Each structure stands twice: as C-alpha cells, then as structure tokens.
Amino acid sequence: MVALVISLALFFDFTNGFHDTANAMATPIATGAIKPKTAVALAAVLNLVGAFLSTEVAKTVSGGIIREGSDGIQITPEIIFAGLMGAILWNMITWLKGLPSSSSHALFGGLIGAAIAGIGIHSVNFESLMQKVILPAIFAPLIAGAVAYLCTRLAYALTSRHDPETGDKLTQKRGGFRTGQIFTSSLVALAHGTNDAQKTMGIITLVLIAAGTQDVGSGPQFWVIAACAFAIAIGTYAGGWRIIRTMGSGLTDVKPAQGFAAETSTAAAILSSSHLGFALSTTQVASGSVIGSGLGRRGSSVRWGTAGRIAIGWLFTLPAAGIMGALTAWLVMTGVVGIVLAAVAGTAAVLYMYLHSKRSHVSHHNAVEVEEAGQAVRFRKKKAIAVGRGNTKPKGDLS
Amino acid sequence: MKWLELVQVAGATLLAAGSVVVLYSLGVRLTAVAGDIRENSPSWIRPLAYACFGLCGVAVLCGLYLIIPYFSG
Incomplete structure (x- = not known):
C-alpha cells in the first residue's frame, strides 16, 4: 500500500509539473523570447534545482487542515491514496480543458474529500481550511x-521615448525586455520547483510517518526529495501545451515588457509568500499577474470570457477534487478489492483522457501560434472566394 | 486570518517586483538612448545601462539569498 501511494504521489507530482509549466513559460513563449522546446527544458531543469533548495513548505503541507497526530484522527495511507486519486483526476480534466487550475487546491480538495468520506466531517479543520486555502485563493490573484x-x-x-523637440514618438526599443524575460521566467520556474515539489514531498513523508517507517515530526528524506524533484522536472518537460495556450494568448496578447513585468510579479509573489509562510497557489498568482499586466498596458485588452472560465474552474477545483477523492475513499474502504478497483479505474480514466487529448493535438509547434494561423487561413479563403467571383479589383491590390 | 502576514506578503511582492522592473526598465531605456545614432549621447550612458542591468541581477540574487535557508539559516 505504501509503495502504491508513493508511486501515485510521484505521478501527482508529474501532473503538477506539466500542469504548471504554463505559469513560468507561457508568456516568454507567447512573446517569442524563448523557443517552446527550449523553454520547457529550461523550466524542467530549474524545477529540478528549485526542488532541492528548500523543504520548509514540505513540513507544513496539509498541516492543520486535516486533524492529525496522536490526539486527533489517525490519517491512513488509504485516505492519502484516495485524496491523490481525486487530485490527479481533476488535474487531468482541467488540463484537457486547457484550464490553469491550482494543483495545490486539487490536492487539498482530494485529501479533504477523502477524509470526510473515510473518517467523517469532524476530521476537517474548517477554520484552518478557510485561513490556509480559501482566503489566500481570493487574495493571491488580487495581490x-x-x-x-x-x-x-x-x-x-x-521606457516610453519622445522626441524632445517635436514630441513625436521615437522608436521605443523595448526589445531588451525579451532577453530579460528569459531570466524572469526562469525565476518563476525556480519558485515553482521550491513551492510545488515540496507538497508531494510532504505527502510522501506523511505516508511514511503513517506507515511507521519514519519518526513523527521529521523532515523529508533525501531519496524522497530527489524522487519528487525528478518527477516534477519530467512533468514540466512533458509540457502542458493546452494550458500554455490559454495563458499565453487566451487571456491577453502579451508583449515583452508586459511579460517581463508579469513574470517578475509572479516570481516575487510566490517566493515572498512561501518564505513568509503564507502559501499562495502558483497558478492563481500567475494568472492574476497576466491579467494585471494586460490591464496595465495601454491598447491591450483582457479577454474576460476566458478569465471567467478560469475563475469558475478555480471555484470547482476544491469540491470536484473532493468528490472524486471521496468516491475513491469509499471504494478503498471496502478492502483490497476496492483498492485494486480504484487503482484500475483511475489508471483507465487517465489513459482515456490521454488518448482523448491525442484527437485534438496541442503541442509545442502549435501551442500559441494557433490563433494567428487560423486567421491566416481564413483570410486566404476570403481572397480565393473574391478571386473566384471574378473580382474587378486589379490583382496587385490583393496584398 | 493573519492580516499582518497578508500585508507583509503584498508589500514584499511589490517591493521586490518593483525594484527589479524599475532597474531593468532603466537599463533598457539607457541602452536605447546609447544606441541612438542621431544624437551623440554622452559616453557614460552605456556603462550606466549595464550598471542598471547588473544592479537588477544583484537584486534578484539578494532576494534568492534571503529565501534559501541553506544560505541565510
């Protein structure tokens, strides 16, 4: 059981990685600062490095939300298994929809749902839930x-430059921001590594403690840190191209200076919050930054429809992952057959979604340019029709 | 709700992001000024631009130093 939970936790780490590649790399890909393939490779390496930097968050993961310890309720590996299953399934669904939803919320939701179903509603500390998950979810994108x-x-x-005599606009030469984006987006990837890989480390440590192979209150062991670091790096390299498309061109059109500002804010917010012990969701911070920077640049528009869709996704994350976690928990409670059934059903669902995603392939070559390509095709069609009708305009006019 | 922590996070975010963006923007602007062919800009502009980029990098490293427990304990 412990081995099963650990492998599931590592798989969750993997989905977390490819779900959140977009946070760091969507804007530089959108502005053309880094080539898509290079971007995900860079993000993967930095996630790997980031995971080794700190284990402060790992010690407090789920801390307090589910009452655990000697005086509280004993959390079992079965409950964690069910919670992880819920989180993974919700991550896969949102990825299929191209929604940047919070992986940490999915994890918390899954665990809470599993705990309610498996132990009872009294196992959840709602005050702590409000303080650690729900209120930060409102403030993260706002800040x-x-x-x-x-x-x-x-x-x-x-950087706006005007001619001192005539007042005309000079060439603005903001290309330097494109280079800067490479560094700021790297910083975001690093922050993501320190922040999110630790959640899985915390889970695995929790399982090991629950199974009695590790002392209560000790930090994650080295092999756990290494395994989590590699899982998130591989996941990041796999690249969640669907979410990159949403973040990179779905919310607003990103220009280099704007992307630079958005990434700096994202990195600063994640790093300062996780350092000050006020964990914010990476995804929500990144989405908030992209929208904020879109509002800040004159002449750019924010697509509120997409933003609304993302917000609704956030609202659903906690309960949806919770329901899936609860269902898995009930199945697991029935015994060994239930565990096998849950594992098989989960694997089947993940496989189905993966195969389904193949039908409308989104990958590094079409993650962001898709929209422009669509316009180009449509444009050409119109031209063809115009020519076909026996257009009276001279041919040179067509361009 | 730990309002103090929230304010702290917001302040730290604003401070860190603001200083990095300001320094880098100044660097970009000064590079642009130094690159103008029409005016012959003073020769100290370009080094100043590089100094801005450098300071920006230092600011980032300083932030990382503060955060990574290995260094700051």
Whole structure:
C-alpha cells in the first residue's frame, strides 16, 4: 500500500509539473523570447534545482487542515491514496480543458474529500481550511494582479521615448525586455520547483510517518526529495501545451515588457509568500499577474470570457477534487478489492483522457501560434472566394 | 486570518517586483538612448545601462539569498 501511494504521489507530482509549466513559460513563449522546446527544458531543469533548495513548505503541507497526530484522527495511507486519486483526476480534466487550475487546491480538495468520506466531517479543520486555502485563493490573484499592473505601468512609463523637440514618438526599443524575460521566467520556474515539489514531498513523508517507517515530526528524506524533484522536472518537460495556450494568448496578447513585468510579479509573489509562510497557489498568482499586466498596458485588452472560465474552474477545483477523492475513499474502504478497483479505474480514466487529448493535438509547434494561423487561413479563403467571383479589383491590390 | 502576514506578503511582492522592473526598465531605456545614432549621447550612458542591468541581477540574487535557508539559516 505504501509503495502504491508513493508511486501515485510521484505521478501527482508529474501532473503538477506539466500542469504548471504554463505559469513560468507561457508568456516568454507567447512573446517569442524563448523557443517552446527550449523553454520547457529550461523550466524542467530549474524545477529540478528549485526542488532541492528548500523543504520548509514540505513540513507544513496539509498541516492543520486535516486533524492529525496522536490526539486527533489517525490519517491512513488509504485516505492519502484516495485524496491523490481525486487530485490527479481533476488535474487531468482541467488540463484537457486547457484550464490553469491550482494543483495545490486539487490536492487539498482530494485529501479533504477523502477524509470526510473515510473518517467523517469532524476530521476537517474548517477554520484552518478557510485561513490556509480559501482566503489566500481570493487574495493571491488580487495581490499579483495589482503588482503586475503597477509594474507594467512603470516599465512602459520608464521606457516610453519622445522626441524632445517635436514630441513625436521615437522608436521605443523595448526589445531588451525579451532577453530579460528569459531570466524572469526562469525565476518563476525556480519558485515553482521550491513551492510545488515540496507538497508531494510532504505527502510522501506523511505516508511514511503513517506507515511507521519514519519518526513523527521529521523532515523529508533525501531519496524522497530527489524522487519528487525528478518527477516534477519530467512533468514540466512533458509540457502542458493546452494550458500554455490559454495563458499565453487566451487571456491577453502579451508583449515583452508586459511579460517581463508579469513574470517578475509572479516570481516575487510566490517566493515572498512561501518564505513568509503564507502559501499562495502558483497558478492563481500567475494568472492574476497576466491579467494585471494586460490591464496595465495601454491598447491591450483582457479577454474576460476566458478569465471567467478560469475563475469558475478555480471555484470547482476544491469540491470536484473532493468528490472524486471521496468516491475513491469509499471504494478503498471496502478492502483490497476496492483498492485494486480504484487503482484500475483511475489508471483507465487517465489513459482515456490521454488518448482523448491525442484527437485534438496541442503541442509545442502549435501551442500559441494557433490563433494567428487560423486567421491566416481564413483570410486566404476570403481572397480565393473574391478571386473566384471574378473580382474587378486589379490583382496587385490583393496584398 | 493573519492580516499582518497578508500585508507583509503584498508589500514584499511589490517591493521586490518593483525594484527589479524599475532597474531593468532603466537599463533598457539607457541602452536605447546609447544606441541612438542621431544624437551623440554622452559616453557614460552605456556603462550606466549595464550598471542598471547588473544592479537588477544583484537584486534578484539578494532576494534568492534571503529565501534559501541553506544560505541565510
């Protein structure tokens, strides 16, 4: 059972990686600062490095949300198994829809659902849940968005150049921001590694403690850190191209200076919050930053329809992952047959979604340019029709 | 709700992101000024631009130093 839970936890780490590649790399890919393949490779390496940097968050994962320990309820590997299953399934569904949803929320939701179903509603500390998960979910995008808005304004104000005599606009030469984006997006990837890989480390450590192979209150062991680091790096390299498309071109059209401001705000928010012990969701911070920077650049528009779709996805993350976690928990409670059934059903569902995704393939070659390509094709069609009708305009006019 | 921590996070985020963006933007602007062919800009502009980029890098490293427990304990 312990081995099964650990492998499931590592798989969750993998989905977390490819779900969140977009947070770091969507904007530089959208502005053309880094080639898509290079971007995910860079993000993977930095996630790997980031995972080794700190284990502060790992010690507090799920801490307090589910009452555990000697005086509370004993959390079993079965409950964790069910929670992870719920989280993985929800991650896969949102990936299929191209929604950047929070992997940490999926994890918390799954665990809470499994705990309620397996132990009872009294096992969940709702006050702690409110404080650690729900309120930060409201404030994370707000803080990141506001900071990104201000930074975008600053960046444009500082680099706008006018001719002192005529007042005409000079060439703005903001290309330098494209180079800067390489560094800022790397910083976001690093932050993601430190932040998110630790959640899985925490889970595995929790399982090991629950199984009695590790002392209560000790930090993650080295092989756990290494395994989690590699799982998230491989996941990142796999690249969640669907979500990259949503973040890179679905919310707003990103320009280099704007992307630079958004990434800086994202990295600053994640790093400062995780350092000050106020864990914010990477995904929510990144989405907030992209929207905030879109508001900050004059002449750009935010697609509120997409933003609304993402917000609804966030609302559903906790309960949906919870329901799936609860269902798995009930199945697991029935005994060995239930565990096998749950494992098989989960694997089948993940495989089905993977195969389903193959039908409408989104990959590094079409993750962001898709929209432009569509317009180009449509444009050409119109031209063809015009020519076909026996257009009276001279041919040279067509371009 | 730990409002103090929330304010702290917001402040730290604004400070860190703001300083990095300001320094880098100044660097970009000064590079652009130095690159103008029409005016012959003073010769100290380009080194100043590089200094801005450098300071920006230092700011980032400083932030990382503060965060990674291995260094700052």
